[in-house]
Amino acid sequence: MKYFLSFIFATCLFSVLTADIAVPHIPTLDVTCAVSETQTYLRIGKKYYIIGKSKVTWFDSLHLCRRFGGDLALIESAEEMDAISSYLKGQGYDGNAWFWISGNDLVINHHFISVTNGLPLPFTAWSPGQPDVPGVEHCMHLWLRDGQFQMNNWLCTEKxxxxxxxxxxxRCYGGY
Structure with a gap:
């Protein structure tokens, strides 16, 4: 009996630890913050994202994401990068559409960290020859190169x- 109960406990524990319980499995998620209207996050891969429709500086995008109950995207794996790239291409975004993400080297040149958690980036997919222009281009964005969205560093004050x-x-109420 003791071994049977241990087996049941271990099986339940394993099931809980391996389940993807971080986010609900729904295609969209509405979030309402006190200072802004409801925002709809789209599930792309295993995370929820908002694709900003206006062009703003990296600093403004940081504040907008916070206002919408999130942070600039932190891409943590090739799987996430592929999912985002596929989604953006599927929406018709081309080489003229660039997208700010959380990486920056504002503290130490060419030591890119995430503004989302303050840690070094766990994954990068730099375009060939990137990052470049140390001491000038500090903020990371995605751009379409060679048929895939890839990472590049750029001037934080560009839009x-x-x-x-x-x-x-x-920080806000999630409607789930």
Missing amino acids: AFYICQRQNNT
Whole structure:
């Protein structure tokens, strides 16, 4: 009996630890913050994102994402990068559409960290020859090169679209 109960406990524990319970499995998620209207996050891969429709500076995109209950997107794997790239291409975005993400080297040149969590980037997919222009181009964006969206560093004060990522523990109410 003791071994049977241990087996049941281990099986339940394994099931809980391996389940993808970080986010609900729905295609969209509405988030309403006190200071803005309801925003709809789209599930792309395993995370929820907002694709900003206006072009703003990297600093403005950071504030917009926070206002919408999230942060600039932190791409943590090749799987996430492929999902975002496929989605953007499927929506018709081309080489003229650039998207701010969370990476920056504002503190130490060419030491890119995420503004989302303050840690070094766990994954990068730089375009060939990137990052370049140390000390000048500090903020990361995605751009379409060779048929895939890839990472590049750019001037933070230039304007681009942006990608917000919904945080699990948002500052705002999530309607789920």
